[in-house]
Amino acid sequence: MTAAVVIPWRPGTPERNAHHEYVRAHLHALLPDAVHLDVDSGHETFSRAGSRNEGVRQAQAAGADRVVLCDADTLPEAEPLHAAIAAATDGRLHLPYTWYRGLSRDGTDQYLAGTPADQCPTDLEHEWATGGILVIHPNAWWFMGGMDERMIGWGFEDAAARICADALLGPTVRHHGTITHLWHPQESDLGSPQHVANGQLCQRYVDATGKPEAIRALINQRDRQPA
Incomplete structure (x- = not known):
């Protein structure tokens, strides 16, 4: 078994840059034998969807048969992460957590100073997060359509991908544990035209929830359009 850890990444604010280094070191400690990749798809506006897709391509080129897609501000726990990697032979999407913990600014400072996250x-x-860190076999990633690169910037791409995974691969598997999100200035640009457009596009996936043929039609449609 060869695992690759992919962090979708483009340098940003001082907080995010520092968090990236911390998360990268954390993942190296948890998975010292994995291939570790920072990936930027090169879109003009940083694309989380595009960078995850490119990360899976690079992981495959490196010979990986498991891919851990982890955001640069998110810390998984060891046991659920290892369990998810081991179980990903089943061709489903695995989430190595059942609980999302978003630290405050002060909480992040305390955590980085040595206070336990809890x-x-x-x-x-x-308990309803769908992103942050995903574990999957590369072939399953492409069978579920990867992520929709028309969702530019931040927002909704992980929710749409989860709907695709559930419809085309079978129910997503969660492994009991917690992911910890480190605070940084908000980048979501809530209410912007692009964020609204992302939400409208995601709604099309929501409307197709549980309908494999409808989901496949949405994927085929986007594959015929430029990202």
């Missing part, structure tokens, strides 16, 4: 203040905690 003792640090948070801005948001919930």
Whole structure:
């Protein structure tokens, strides 16, 4: 088994740059024998969808048969991550967590100073996250259509991909554990024309939830259009 760890990454704010180095070191410690890649698809506006797709391509070229797609601000736990990697032979999408912990600015400072994450203040905690870190076999990634690169910038690409995975691969598998998100200035640009367009495009996937033929038609349609 060869695993590749892909961080979609383009340098940004000082906070995000520092978090990237911390997360990268954390992943190296958890998976010292994996191939570790920082990937930027090169889109004019940084594309998380495009960079994840390009990361899977690079992982395949490196001979990986498991891909861990991890955001540069997100920390997984060891046990659920290893369990997800081991189980990804089943051709489904695996999420190595059941709980999302979003640290506050102060909480992030405390965590980086050595306080355990579960003792640090948070801005948001919930059990319905779909992104942050994904584990999958490369062939399964492409069978589910990868991610829709028409979703530019931040927002909705992971939700749309989850709908595709559930419809085409079978129900996504969650492994009990927590991911910890490090605080940084908000980049979502909520309410911008592009963010709204991403949401409208995602709604088309929502409307096709649980309908494999409809999902496949959406994927085929986007493949005929420029990203």
